[in-house]
Amino acid sequence: MAKYAKRERSTNMRPTAYRHPPAACAQLRGALALAALLALSACGNIEPWVKPYEREALADPIMSFDPHPISTAYTHHVFEAREGARGALGSAGGGCGCN
Amino acid sequence: MTGDRLQATGDSKNAAVAADLLLLVFARCASPVARRLKRLACSLRPVACSLSLFLVSSSVFGGVLPDDRADALYHRYEGGGVTIHGPSVLVRKKMAEKYSISANYYMDMVTSASIDVETSGASEYKEERKQYSFSFDYLRGKTTYSLSYTNSEENDYEAETFSFGISQDLFGDLTTISMGFSKGADVVMRTISDPGSGGRIVDPSFEQDIDRWSYRVGVSQILTKNLIAALELEVITDEGYLNNPYRTYRFVRPDDERKFALATEIYPRTRTSNAVALNAKYFLSYRAALQGGYRFFTDTWGIRADTYSLGYTHPLGNTPWVFEVSYRFYDQSKADFYRDLFDRADQQNFMARDKELSTFKSHTLRIGASYEFVRNGQGFIKKASANAFFDRISFDYEDFRDARFSMLDDSDPEFRPAGSEPLYSFDANVIQIFVSAWF
Numbered sequence: 418m419a420k421y422a423k424r425e426r427s428t429n430m431r432p433t434a435y436r437h438p439p440a441a442c443a444q445l446r447g448a449l450a451l452a453a454l455l456a457l458s459a460c461g462n463i464e465p466w467v468k469p470y471e472r473e474a475l476a477d478p479i480m481s482f483d484p485h486p487i488s489t490a491y492t493h494h495v496f497e498a499r500e501g502a503r504g505a506l507g508s509a510g511g512g513c514g515c516n
Numbered sequence: 517m518t519g520d521r522l523q524a525t526g527d528s529k530n531a532a533v534a535a536d537l538l539l540l541v542f543a544r545c546a547s548p549v550a551r552r553l554k555r556l557a558c559s560l561r562p563v564a565c566s567l568s569l570f571l572v573s574s575s576v577f578g579g580v581l582p583d584d585r586a587d588a589l590y591h592r593y594e595g596g597g598v599t600i601h602g603p604s605v606l607v608r609k610k611m612a613e614k615y616s617i618s619a620n621y622y623m624d625m626v627t628s629a630s631i632d633v634e635t636s637g638a639s640e641y642k643e644e645r646k647q648y649s650f651s652f653d654y655l656r657g658k659t660t661y662s663l664s665y666t667n668s669e670e671n672d673y674e675a676e677t678f679s680f681g682i683s684q685d686l687f688g689d690l691t692t693i694s695m696g697f698s699k700g701a702d703v704v705m706r707t708i709s710d711p712g713s714g715g716r717i718v719d720p721s722f723e724q725d726i727d728r729w730s731y732r733v734g735v736s737q738i739l740t741k742n743l744i745a746a747l748e749l750e751v752i753t754d755e756g757y758l759n760n761p762y763r764t765y766r767f768v769r770p771d772d773e774r775k776f777a778l779a780t781e782i783y784p785r786t787r788t789s790n791a792v793a794l795n796a797k798y799f800l801s802y803r804a805a806l807q808g809g810y811r812f813f814t815d816t817w818g819i820r821a822d823t824y825s826l827g828y829t830h831p832l833g834n835t836p837w838v839f840e841v842s843y844r845f846y847d848q849s850k851a852d853f854y855r856d857l858f859d860r861a862d863q864q865n866f867m868a869r870d871k872e873l874s875t876f877k878s879h880t881l882r883i884g885a886s887y888e889f890v891r892n893g894q895g896f897i898k899k900a901s902a903n904a905f906f907d908r909i910s911f912d913y914e915d916f917r918d919a920r921f922s923m924l925d926d927s928d929p930e931f932r933p934a935g936s937e938p939l940y941s942f943d944a945n946v947i948q949i950f951v952s953a954w955f
Binding site for chain 2: 464465466467469471472473474475477479480482485486487488490491492495496499500501502503504505506507
């Protein structure tokens with residue numbers, strides 16, 4: 418009984434800040450919209466922290482995620498035909514025909 | 517009107533077209549998931565338009581299309597009583613630095629006497645699969661639009677897939693985001709013995725369809741001047757005849773509980789899966805690369821799978837040689853309706869004994885080498901390499917037993933009653949030999 422009473426009390430004692438009047442709601446929405454706009458403008462002005470002239474290592478062919486596309490496609494097919502999992506392999510997929 | 521404004525107007529149109537194309541793609545689909553996505557897409561239309569506009573209008577520098585290249589590969593898989601080998605040829609060509617087309621021809625020549633074939637009492641069979649793929653990429657600013665089509669044909673299976681994708685470079689090319697959609701349509705047939713010729717013919721009374729939808733989003737990110745990472749999410753949903761018409765489940769024989777009988781599997785007609793993958797590659801100071809990856813997979817059939825991979829690429833000084841070694845670990849839990857041995861026929865609504873739906877682990881070790889035999893141009897070829905890769909894959913099944921032991925005669929010392937046979941496992945060798953030329 419004490420537990421129920423405590424729950425009831427806690428429900429009744431909801432802080433008034435949770436009950437936004439319409440004007441406060443509008444202000445909150447406005448603030449959120451402003452924050453989103455600022456975030457987007459900030460995104461638009463992000464300075465690349467790795468400058469183009471610092472990407473020599475990343476441009477090395479050994480750093481490619483898929484240096485041999487013909488081999489990658491075949492390897493994915495080998496696994497997809499023998500495993501239950503599929504997808505998120507960076508390719509558009511294709512007919513399996515593995516029955 | 518200045519050139520910049522013209523570009524901006526073009527980009528706005530591009531954005532609207534991109535957003536509408538995505539919505540159209542969703543709208544054309546009829547599956548329950550697609551309908552939900554369609555509703556979601558409609559409700560998010562303003563956001564999609566704004567996002568696309570934001571992405572496209574952030575173009576400052578041109579993106580990059582893949583290099584012109586041609587590859588010719590011979591592949592051979594051998595393991596578990598199955599041998600599959602054949603060629604694959606891929607050609608990609610750019611035009612006017614804005615368009616890129618590619619074509620791929622792939623062939624499997626299969627000879628199979630797998631444990632499933634042996635357990636069913638059938639004899640070794642041979643078949644072929646041919647696959648053609650075509651793709652078209654269009655680069656505008658930092659946005660790449662891609663369309664592709666794949667057709668795969670066997671005597672008893674046909675599959676077609678259309679794909680659309682869009683990718684965008686952002687933030688000084690530190691980030692690339694991409695999204696894509698594929699629609700597949702398969703036709704499942706089966707072959708039967710021809711009483712006249714004794715050979716096998718396609719059963720004219722059996723033809724079933726499968727519709728497939730795939731939705732992808734991904735982001736790749738340059739994190740430091742030596743580290744790049746990529747995150748990808750893909751949702752695939754299938755609807756139709758998802759069984760293999762030849763595969764059977766086994767159940768305890770009512771007249772002899774040490775033996776089993778077989779019946780055609782029954783699968784649900786829908787399946788939706790979610791996969792998310794994170795991959796990263798790191799450049800080591802002495803010019804080598806370290807790659808790691810993880811993929812989490814789950815689906816509505818109750819399968820959960822984790823895939824871990826680690827790879828190392830090592831160019832040998834200034835020689836034309838590059839060596840690779842990698843390890844991949846795959847761990848899967850079974851589908852809800854999978855059992856190695858059912859207590860009786862028609863025990864439940866759905867029944868499967870496909871080992872790809874069982875609980876198992878696989879380990880793959882790869883070694884490979886590439887040799888650049890043209891490094892500084894020769895005629896119209898800028899660069900060319902010869903490559904060889906060898907994979908050793910070990911499959912260890914945890915609830916798929918080797919039923920051949922209970923098919924033996926009772927008097928055979930190797931005989932084991934159904935349900936207490938040794939667990940099945942096998943090793944496979946995969947060889948790839950290919951030549952690549954850039955022009």
